[in-house]
Amino acid sequence: MEHPDRLERWQNRSETPLFLLSTLFLAAYAVHVLATGLPRAAHTALLAVIGAAWAGFLVDYVVRVRLSGRRFGPRYVAHHLLDTVVLLLPLLRPLRAVQIYQVVQRRHEQPRLSLYGRVIAYAGIATLLMGFAGALAVYQQERGAPGATIRTFGDSVWWVCETLTTVGYGDVTPVTVGGRTVAAFLMAMSLALLGAVTGSFSSWLIQSFAREGELPPDR
Template identity: 35%
Template sequence: MAAEAVPAPRREAWERRTTVPLVVLGVVFIVAYTIYVLAPWIPRGPGSLLFFALLAAWVVFVVDVIVRISLTPRGGRWAFVRTHPIDVLSAIVPLFRAFRVLALLRNVPYLQRRSGAAVRANIIIYGSTYAIVFVYFIALATLQAERNAPGATITTFGDAIWWAIVTIATVGYGDMYPVTAEGRFYAVFLMVGGVAIVGTASATIISYIGEKVSEVHARHGNSGSAASDQEKGPIIEPPGRAIQDAIDEAGAVDDEHGG
């Protein structure tokens, strides 16, 4: 825990200067990778613009991670690696380079507040955005791995999106499934991510319902202690009680006249 508290002003200064350029580069990577998978007729060999864009994004992300680790004091380098898994993995797995595009969300002033509503908004925005990017890139990567494989069932982008959505929702109809080792790796990754996303969504909904119930109880409790009997108005008895009282009164009158 002590290593995680080691200050790193040089690294923080580097991050402030490079956040926007890296986000722009991340958008370029997303567009380039989408074209690479969905438009196979476009030239993609060495020397092509598409190849250069993908290579440049990978090199820059690798350099960024290496520089940030080197600018972290020795006592906090392993802590940096442990606490920045997406940043580190973005230098290895293409999927995580897309997640770096979401870094600017941390700078939204409202999301930096710590009230219950702000924390919930933070979770909803991060969770929904990450889920969309996660499903989109898993679908792209799986399509790239599967569409030319013998016996493949995922051969179009529509197939890949459908398979990714039903898998992450833990439905899994079984009509489409990966047949390659790479595709199955992405499937496992998608299933693990699906459990995390569904769990986060469930926890957020439960938190919201619990907060609303607490507000209702607090409101009713305050009004009950502060309001007088006059402010509450006349007490209205249930219909069944009123009918029974009327019957009892009528019986008493009959007894008097009968006696």
């Protein structure tokens, strides 16, 4: 049975704690990947934090399914694609940071930003978070691989910048299966983000010019 009020209350109350949990997850993963000189016990503790955070994401997903009143299956996944993707690929969980704005917006009569401002803000936040997570994932896959050109985290960040901006100099490229999988995802997401920003900016320009055309000439 569907409980829309309970589901909405759960979403409003859980978004901020889940965002903090996702930030903890990303921080623990970053330290695990970058701080290679830490003792084994420290890395074990970091992996425990990562696993506990993922368990929290799983609990949230299950609660949302139950409160939605829908049977879990392909149809549910199609209608909640972002929730499912970030559960399977928890490095993308910080992308849900944009949902916090929606929670804040529900508590006010009017949004704080215009539609165009929100699109650009969401795209900017998503690009930064996705770029950092992608750089970590590629660096973890590529470092030490035979014939790898991405040998440092700096190389990985540079490669991510090339990929997200669709420049693609080709001076550094992933050679592993895991690295290329991350690359394919970043390419698709960068095209989508650039399309959203470009379309929103173009629409804003058209509306601005239309408003100017409607004004009476100065006398």
